[in-house]
Amino acid sequence: MxxxxxxxxxxxxxxxxxxxxxxxxxxxxxxxxGAARVLNAIGHGRSExxxxxxxxxxxxxxxxxxxxxxxxEGLIETAAREDDxxxxxxxxxxAGRREFTAYEALSNAQAEGLLAQHxxxxxxxxxxxxxxxxxxxxxxxxxxxxxxCDQARYxxxxxxxxxxxxxxxxxxxSLSRDPDAKDMRRPRGTFLVAISDTxxxxxxxxxxxxHGYAEIKRLWVAPAARGLRLGRRLMDATESAARELGIALxxxxxxxxxxxxxxxxxxxxxxxxxxxxxxxxPDLFFEKRL
Amino acid sequence: MxxxxxxxxxxxxxxxxxxxxxxxxxxxxxxxxGAARVLNAIGHGRSExxxxxxxxxxxxxxxxxxxxxxxxEGLIETAAREDDxxxxxxxxxxAGRREFTAYEALSNAQAEGLLAQHxxxxxxxxxxxxxxxxxxxxxxxxxxxxxxCDQARYxxxxxxxxxxxxxxxxxxxSLSRDPDAKDMRRPRGTFLVAISDTxxxxxxxxxxxxHGYAEIKRLWVAPAARGLRLGRRLMDATESAARELGIALxxxxxxxxxxxxxxxxxxxxxxxxxxxxxxxxPDLFFEKRL
DNA sequence: CATGATATCTGACTTTAGTCAGATATCTGG
DNA sequence: CCAGATATCTGACTAAAGTCAGATATCATG
Numbered sequence: 001m002x003x004x005x006x007x008x009x010x011x012x013x014x015x016x017x018x019x020x021x022x023x024x025x026x027x028x029x030x031x032x033x034g035a036a037r038v039l040n041a042i043g044h045g046r047s048e049x050x051x052x053x054x055x056x057x058x059x060x061x062x063x064x065x066x067x068x069x070x071x072x073e074g075l076i077e078t079a080a081r082e083d084d085x086x087x088x089x090x091x092x093x094x095a096g097r098r099e100f101t102a103y104e105a106l107s108n109a110q111a112e113g114l115l116a117q118h119x120x121x122x123x124x125x126x127x128x129x130x131x132x133x134x135x136x137x138x139x140x141x142x143x144x145x146x147x148x149c150d151q152a153r154y155x156x157x158x159x160x161x162x163x164x165x166x167x168x169x170x171x172x173x174s175l176s177r178d179p180d181a182k183d184m185r186r187p188r189g190t191f192l193v194a195i196s197d198t199x200x201x202x203x204x205x206x207x208x209x210x211h212g213y214a215e216i217k218r219l220w221v222a223p224a225a226r227g228l229r230l231g232r233r234l235m236d237a238t239e240s241a242a243r244e245l246g247i248a249l250x251x252x253x254x255x256x257x258x259x260x261x262x263x264x265x266x267x268x269x270x271x272x273x274x275x276x277x278x279x280x281x282p283d284l285f286f287e288k289r290l
Numbered sequence: 291m292x293x294x295x296x297x298x299x300x301x302x303x304x305x306x307x308x309x310x311x312x313x314x315x316x317x318x319x320x321x322x323x324g325a326a327r328v329l330n331a332i333g334h335g336r337s338e339x340x341x342x343x344x345x346x347x348x349x350x351x352x353x354x355x356x357x358x359x360x361x362x363e364g365l366i367e368t369a370a371r372e373d374d375x376x377x378x379x380x381x382x383x384x385a386g387r388r389e390f391t392a393y394e395a396l397s398n399a400q401a402e403g404l405l406a407q408h409x410x411x412x413x414x415x416x417x418x419x420x421x422x423x424x425x426x427x428x429x430x431x432x433x434x435x436x437x438x439c440d441q442a443r444y445x446x447x448x449x450x451x452x453x454x455x456x457x458x459x460x461x462x463x464s465l466s467r468d469p470d471a472k473d474m475r476r477p478r479g480t481f482l483v484a485i486s487d488t489x490x491x492x493x494x495x496x497x498x499x500x501h502g503y504a505e506i507k508r509l510w511v512a513p514a515a516r517g518l519r520l521g522r523r524l525m526d527a528t529e530s531a532a533r534e535l536g537i538a539l540x541x542x543x544x545x546x547x548x549x550x551x552x553x554x555x556x557x558x559x560x561x562x563x564x565x566x567x568x569x570x571x572p573d574l575f576f577e578k579r580l
Numbered sequence: 581c582a583t584g585a586t587a588t589c590t591g592a593c594t595t596t597a598g599t600c601a602g603a604t605a606t607c608t609g610g
Numbered sequence: 611c612c613a614g615a616t617a618t619c620t621g622a623c624t625a626a627a628g629t630c631a632g633a634t635a636t637c638a639t640g
Contacts, residue, residue: 009398032626059628084586108295112295117427118517128300132301135304227410377616377618
């Protein structure tokens with residue numbers, strides 16, 4: 001009925017008024033939006049004045065005045081940095097924390113309001129995740145992490161759950177050769193997590209072995225982040241890391257029930273090889289020389 | 291990983307900056323946002339001053355000044371309405387249409403930008419439709435329309451396509467008893483379309499018969515609008531219309547492959563009855579006395 | 581320790597948005 | 611035709627946001 005651009009614009013209109021409502025509720029606390037935004041940035045852990053200014057896109061004069069007005073209200077304190085007295089740090093006072101908490105409550109209430117009365121919350125949240133990931137595509141950061149940290153374990157949990165859904169016989173981690181975490185840490189290997197504005201949306205592991213090659217394991221991209229070519233980015237980053245570690249040969253196993261993975265490997269220089277392990281789940285094996 | 295409120299707030303952040311970018315590009319045309327918004331409202335067919343003021347939520351004094359500034363620029367002309375000289379109508383001049391076209395191009399470019407480089411456009415658009423429908427839930431209007439108009443036919447097309455996907459044997463309209471359009475128009479029946487900000491997102495038909503009852507046909511809710519209790523609203527509105535038309539007994543047929551429909555009927559006072567027609571598709575039959 | 585770079589602050593502005601009371605013109609119903 | 615309602619306009623204001631030039635203090639470097 002509507003062409004794609006009209007659908008996007010309908011979305012824009014809908015979302016603009018919902019977001020505008022949050023601004024209005026912020027104004028209800030008797031403070032201009034500019035000051036409220038600075039207070040909230042500080043509350044969310046941004047303490048350097050220059051960082052806040054940059055984040056909010058403010059002129060330095062305006063920023064200075066906003067800080068002064070928050071100080072006059074007794075909500076923040078500023079101090080020169082010890083290592084560089086030109087830079088200033090801002091932090092909340094006790095009263096400032098109270099005020100910040102009140103803003104947080106408003107934000108959460110608005111968020112709950114958007115979800116309320118929608119009988120398919122999960123679908124709505126999934127749509128929001130998808131759009132947020134798409135819009136922040138260029139800002140997705142790939143971070144090396146310990147595979148046992150919270151974010152990595154969240155990704156792995158989602159990965160296993162998805163395999164369970166995609167494999168007709170289900171998936172039981174304990175039957176698979178669960179890679180030892182220390183093989184996926186430097187210097188033997190590494191583990192990368194893709195973070196989009198605090199939310200992990202993908203991962204991949206590089207597992208060192210003693211057989212003259214390293215393995216790519218646990219490549220996962222959140223359903224909300226598919227279509228952003230994140231799988232390719234994760235693979236590229238892992239290959240770079242492998243080169244850095246002096247690894248010359250990479251192998252991986254996968255399953256034909258995951259056709260998009262196989263397609264990615266084939267289109268990026270991987271070559272199919274015969275089975276090289278006895279894991280019960282994979283039925284496709286690849287190799288790539290770096 | 292993130293709780294629901296945090297996911298909504300991540301979505302808010304992502305979307306705010308994307309929408310802010312559009313405002314910035316509008317400013318690039320050397321006109322304050324307020325004036326640009328009025329110009330665009332007129333370009334989109336809103337001609338009554340009061341209607342525009344209401345739509346944009348402007349004070350009457352401010353509105354008057356914005357109109358004046360657009361007139362001074364030579365972009366619009368205003369005139370008193372013939373039937374009521376207190377009210378004014380605004381329309382674009384030739385220069386105004388040019389300027390409006392330029393704004394449209396900016397909007398479309400931004401929309402294309404959001405879609406660009408995403409290899410799963412359809413999923414992204416579906417997510418946007420879902421969210422737009424959810425956010426404008428209270429503003430969904432149910433309008434009586436001729437079942438042969440564009441919007442009604444769009445809904446019916448989507449409805450048939452969905453039946454094709456849901457029925458294991460597919461769905462061929464010509465095999466079903468396609469209700470005659472004139473039976474779904476006053477005074478024999480009616481046809482309702484749910485419109486969410488220009489997009490049709492649901493429909494239902496009330497078909498008059500000569501057998502002492504009327505039938506509910508073609509109840510459809512767009513996938514993007516599920517969970518908003520729109521099906522129930524459409525049914526309620528149709529029952530009201532039926533009462534208005536002096537109809538005392540309603541019947542409908544459906545299929546057990548559409549469980550959510552059956553559940554809706556059962557929970558709103560419909561009673562299962564034996565088959566009352568020889569249509570090949572339905573296998574469940576309901577009746578409700580008004 | 582002089583010099584240029586950097587971070588922040590201050591003062592003096594402008595623009596935009598918005599508010600509000602009253603003026604003006606027109607309409608509607610008795 | 612009159613009284614009250616309605617739609618718009620005008621003038622006089624305020625608040626918020628943003629701009630910009632220059633002042634001040636501090637740092638890094640040769």
